[in-house]
Amino acid sequence: MISKCLFPDVVTYNLLIGAACNIGRPDFALQLHNEMVQRGYEPDLITYTELVRGFCTRGKMKEAEELYAKILKSGLLNDHVPVQIIFNKYCKLEEPVRAFKFYQDWLESKKR
Structure with a gap:
């Protein structure tokens, strides 16, 4: 893209990150994030x-929860979608x- 003078924006990166996750490459998605x-x-x-979603799909729950913590720390609007993804995984x-603990922590974060 860049060689053709097409510079990606946030939407483009989000699409690329989603595609990387869909093909099972959360490591590459994280590279795109960086x-x-x-x-x-931002x-x-x-x-x-x-x-x-990408890390949950691969069963990397620690990394998924760390990313969720970034959402909380960033001050972004915290909606239910990432919580639901982690909870469902x-x-x-069968854990x-x-x-339940993750859900309780989310409810507690909503009070702050």
Whole structure:
């Protein structure tokens, strides 16, 4: 893209990150995120939601929760979608206690 003088914006990066996650490459998606930040673009909720989804799909729950923590720290509007993705993955992994604890932590974060 850049060689053709087409410079990606946040929407373009979000699409590329989502595509990388869809093909099972959350590592490449994270690379795209880092490139996005280096170019001066601020990741938004969609960026982090796509990354959370990508890591959950691969079963990398620690990384998914770390990304969710970035959403909370960033001050972005915190909606239910990334929470639902993580919660559902814990349920599919048959870890109801972790799912419940994660849900409780989310409810507590909504009070702040």
